Amino acid sequence: MFTFNFFADVVRDDDPTNNVPDSIFSKLGMQLHRRDKHPIGIIKNAIYDYFESNYAKKFETFEDLSPIVTTKQVSVLPPYSKLASLTGKHHEDRRVSVSNRVFSNFDDVLVPADHVSRSLNDTYYVDSQTVLRCHTSAHQAELLRDGHRRFLVTGDVYRRDSIDSTHYPVFHQMEGFSVFSPEDWNESGKDSTLYAAEDLKKCLEGLARHLFGAVEMRWVDTYFPFTEPSFELEIYFKEDWLEVLGCGVTEQRILKQSGLENNVAWAFGLGLERLAMVLFDIPDIRLFWSDDERFTSQFGKGELGVKFKPFSKYPPCYKDISFWISESFTENNFCEVVRGIAGDLVEEVKLIDSFTNKKGMTSHCYRIVFRSMERSLTDEEVNDLQSKVRDEVQRKLNVELR
Numbered sequence: 001m002f003t004f005n006f007f008a009d010v011v012r013d014d015d016p017t018n019n020v021p022d023s024i025f026s027k028l029g030m031q032l033h034r035r036d037k038h039p040i041g042i043i044k045n046a047i048y049d050y051f052e053s054n055y056a057k058k059f060e061t062f063e064d065l066s067p068i069v070t071t072k073q074v075s076v077l078p079p080y081s082k083l084a085s086l087t088g089k090h091h092e093d094r095r096v097s098v099s100n101r102v103f104s105n106f107d108d109v110l111v112p113a114d115h116v117s118r119s120l121n122d123t124y125y126v127d128s129q130t131v132l133r134c135h136t137s138a139h140q141a142e143l144l145r146d147g148h149r150r151f152l153v154t155g156d157v158y159r160r161d162s163i164d165s166t167h168y169p170v171f172h173q174m175e176g177f178s179v180f181s182p183e184d185w186n187e188s189g190k191d192s193t194l195y196a197a198e199d200l201k202k203c204l205e206g207l208a209r210h211l212f213g214a215v216e217m218r219w220v221d222t223y224f225p226f227t228e229p230s231f232e233l234e235i236y237f238k239e240d241w242l243e244v245l246g247c248g249v250t251e252q253r254i255l256k257q258s259g260l261e262n263n264v265a266w267a268f269g270l271g272l273e274r275l276a277m278v279l280f281d282i283p284d285i286r287l288f289w290s291d292d293e294r295f296t297s298q299f300g301k302g303e304l305g306v307k308f309k310p311f312s313k314y315p316p317c318y319k320d321i322s323f324w325i326s327e328s329f330t331e332n333n334f335c336e337v338v339r340g341i342a343g344d345l346v347e348e349v350k351l352i353d354s355f356t357n358k359k360g361m362t363s364h365c366y367r368i369v370f371r372s373m374e375r376s377l378t379d380e381e382v383n384d385l386q387s388k389v390r391d392e393v394q395r396k397l398n399v400e401l402r
């Protein structure tokens with residue numbers, strides 16, 4: 001699927017598992033989170049400030065761990081598996097640093113073998129055992145094994161997903177992790193899990209206030225394979241609740257795997273784009289990738305909470321497409337085809353009609369919203385994009401256009 005030499009020793013072009021399109025591959029190493037004048041970098045620095053000023057015990061920070069990780073349980077891999085062979089390779093002059101460590105996206109954080117997040121539909125596979133990390137939790141176990149006890153890991157994460165203003169296949173997360181010892185919770189008289197859960201919520205509520213001042217937020221109970229109990233924090237934004245982070249008390253098995261027998265820990269994973277959208281009033285997640293000066297010039301180092309002034313919104317163009325789907329059809333695959341053709345000119349893909357006929361055939365109708373953030377699109381170019389989408393959908397997705 002891609003032909004960059006960068007991966008030549010790891011991936012064959014014809015590896016059937018590889019589902020990383022060039023558009024995604026080209027995002028590796030961009031490291032928006034390391035740009036001090038970019039909203040993602042500004043928010044990262046503000047979070048660092050919060051931890052520095054509120055915690056006497058330092059949180060170590062990691063921000064250039066490789067996004068290329070394994071699905072496997074690292075403790076059973078031979079040391080420095082093939083991933084390490086990528087060390088020091090360059091991709092379009094951007095260094096994707098790959099250290100000697102090997103990180104595991106799934107096994108080491110107890111993601112079950114049949115969990116949907118492992119599917120080719122949800123995750124970008126470089127080959128059958130190598131993925132673009134879908135969360136910064138991929139680094140937890142290895143950093144623990146390396147002896148780190150309190151840390152923040154920031155990086156780009158990759159997920160196949162639907163298309164709308166808050167979803168983009170590459171985004172940034174910050175993982176927080178803190179290990180406690182009996183002396184920490186004994187003093188409180190509380191059970192260790194309760195102690196960690198309360199400390200975690202207090203920490204994140206304080207962080208939300210540090211970033212937003214007064215903001216409406218709520219906790220929602222949820223499930224993650226690596227934490228119990230688990231929670232999500234949602235923030236009220238543009239008349240809706242927006243999930244901005246997941247967190248919880250780390251499963252004992254993860255600590256024990258790393259030789260921690262008498263401890264408890266909490267972990268969280270923040271979505272930096274989502275936080276930045278709320279904080280800077282950024283209406284569309286695609287803007288984070290824009291080089292347009294009208295976007296980039298609005299943000300300055302350390303300037304938190306400047307409200308983004310939208311440059312005039314250019315008109316949207318709506319196109320519908322209907323087809324009979326086959327069993328293998330998925331919306332993520334469809335979105336990937338659309339994004340592959342239209343790139344950041346696609347704003348949203350929405351299922352607007354679905355029905356099954358007497359023969360049992362199911363038809364879907366999707367509305368595609370095309371809109372550039374930088375200029376007006378011409379009818380001609382939108383028609384051209386739509387016709388390419390129609391061709392490609394038919395060719396790649398085994399559907400019958402109507």
Ligand code: PHE
Pocket residue numbers: 134135136137175224226227230245246247248267268269270
């Ligand atoms: N990894 C989770 C996600 O990406 C977030 C999370 C991190 C949840 C740490 C619990 C603990 O959704």
